[in-house]
Amino acid sequence: MPVSMFGFGRLSAEGKIGIASGVVFFSMLMSRTLISERVDIGTRASLFRVQFLLFINSLLLLGSLYIWKRVGRRLCGTRGAPSVPQRCWRLLVLIFLTLVHGSYLCMFFLVDTEPHWFSILSFSCLGIYVILLFFLFVFGCLNRLRRLLSRRRGEEDAVPSTSASQTVLALIVTAILAVYGLVNAAQPPRVIEVEIPVEKLPESLNGLRLVLLSDIHLGPTVGRSKLQRIVTMVNELNPDVVVIVGDLTDSQVTRLRSAAEPLGQMRARLGSYFATGNHDYYTADVESWFELLRSMGIESLHNSNVKVFRPERTQDWICLAGIDDLEARMLRYPGHGMDVEKALSGCSAENPIILLAHQPHAAKQALQQRPDISLVLSGHTHAGQLFPLTILAFLMNPFFCGLYRVSEHTLVYVTSGTGYYGIPMRIASRSEITNILLKSA
Numbered sequence: 001m002p003v004s005m006f007g008f009g010r011l012s013a014e015g016k017i018g019i020a021s022g023v024v025f026f027s028m029l030m031s032r033t034l035i036s037e038r039v040d041i042g043t044r045a046s047l048f049r050v051q052f053l054l055f056i057n058s059l060l061l062l063g064s065l066y067i068w069k070r071v072g073r074r075l076c077g078t079r080g081a082p083s084v085p086q087r088c089w090r091l092l093v094l095i096f097l098t099l100v101h102g103s104y105l106c107m108f109f110l111v112d113t114e115p116h117w118f119s120i121l122s123f124s125c126l127g128i129y130v131i132l133l134f135f136l137f138v139f140g141c142l143n144r145l146r147r148l149l150s151r152r153r154g155e156e157d158a159v160p161s162t163s164a165s166q167t168v169l170a171l172i173v174t175a176i177l178a179v180y181g182l183v184n185a186a187q188p189p190r191v192i193e194v195e196i197p198v199e200k201l202p203e204s205l206n207g208l209r210l211v212l213l214s215d216i217h218l219g220p221t222v223g224r225s226k227l228q229r230i231v232t233m234v235n236e237l238n239p240d241v242v243v244i245v246g247d248l249t250d251s252q253v254t255r256l257r258s259a260a261e262p263l264g265q266m267r268a269r270l271g272s273y274f275a276t277g278n279h280d281y282y283t284a285d286v287e288s289w290f291e292l293l294r295s296m297g298i299e300s301l302h303n304s305n306v307k308v309f310r311p312e313r314t315q316d317w318i319c320l321a322g323i324d325d326l327e328a329r330m331l332r333y334p335g336h337g338m339d340v341e342k343a344l345s346g347c348s349a350e351n352p353i354i355l356l357a358h359q360p361h362a363a364k365q366a367l368q369q370r371p372d373i374s375l376v377l378s379g380h381t382h383a384g385q386l387f388p389l390t391i392l393a394f395l396m397n398p399f400f401c402g403l404y405r406v407s408e409h410t411l412v413y414v415t416s417g418t419g420y421y422g423i424p425m426r427i428a429s430r431s432e433i434t435n436i437l438l439k440s441a
Helices: 013-035 041-076 084-109 117-153 159-186 224-236 253-265 278-282 286-295 360-369 389-396
Strands: 190-198 208-213 241-245 272-275 298-300 304-308 318-322 353-356 375-378 402-405 411-414 432-440
Touching: 041 084, 041 117, 041 159, 084 117, 117 159, 190 411, 208 224, 224 253, 224 432, 241 375, 253 286, 272 318, 278 286, 286 298, 360 375, 360 411
Parallel strands: 190 432, 208 241, 241 272, 272 298, 318 353, 353 375, 375 411
Antiparallel strands: 208 432, 304 318, 402 411
């Protein structure tokens, strides 16, 4: 039966790509539900990577068509044969979009001890793409609104010149923000000092220093040298406890073993601990990461808890617990899934409870189950990392960034993250190492 009978052939390029994106997304859902338990985890991970690359690139293609029409064609004019400068400009735009589409390939093929130059370049282009797409869309909407108002007033409108000037303005704003974002992300994380009152905190633990890390994202654009800088800064704080609240990595241990070595130099008097994030599960290599971290003296809290106490006062302790990330169950990762009751098993009501929960949504769910939790430490949001993604991160999470009082007895702290994911930019946010001082309430 001809495809045109269904009207597919008459769809615009954007419509066809949208349908293709929907098909790939549906196949991802089917893979997770119907065949995920019938194949081994390695095969499942490979299938997920292929589907993810197809899905993300189909979405990127929609934006690329929009950018090409606005920047590659309309800016140069559509009448007559293009001049040499116009051809050079279009070639530059085409190379830029090609680099954007190659960015996520680096996530799977160009991960090593230190970032590859192509990974840095392609993910930087992806950041520029996101900013440019946003401003082109906003300025385009403003232009349509202005045209509508002009028509109602019966005024003539010089649309082509206005559209071209708005495209140029979008390019200028994008360039300024991109340079700022690259410079900002390249800076060492800032150390945030936070004093948090904790009810039922024993006097012997009053003033306990807990250093919070999250969202380091070892992978295509974060390597050994950046991690070494983070570890050095942590050790200078002379912490009692160090916790890493998820998204430590974006790839497998075999690729990042050397990059992760500085973690073995981290020193905390009363121990270092790790709880998983969603990206740790995307690697399909969580157990190997647990083993590597254990060899470096970092204990993984896999729906489990430990008692934190000073050697001279073993009867005074904090229950430090960690839960698996929310998406572990969604991904049907064998033996993993958020379980608050299991994580807090054995925690006494007479002692303070500190929970490591990567996603703010997990923090909210955990508090609904166990309102006796004293403090939840989360990450995941990156404080938006990159404007305009800041808007989405703010709207989609119950806690965005900073310290929140949920009830008279409970607080939540969300870090903006110690690294960044993929795109080596930070706009309207900053990487942080959080130095928390626990005080008796």
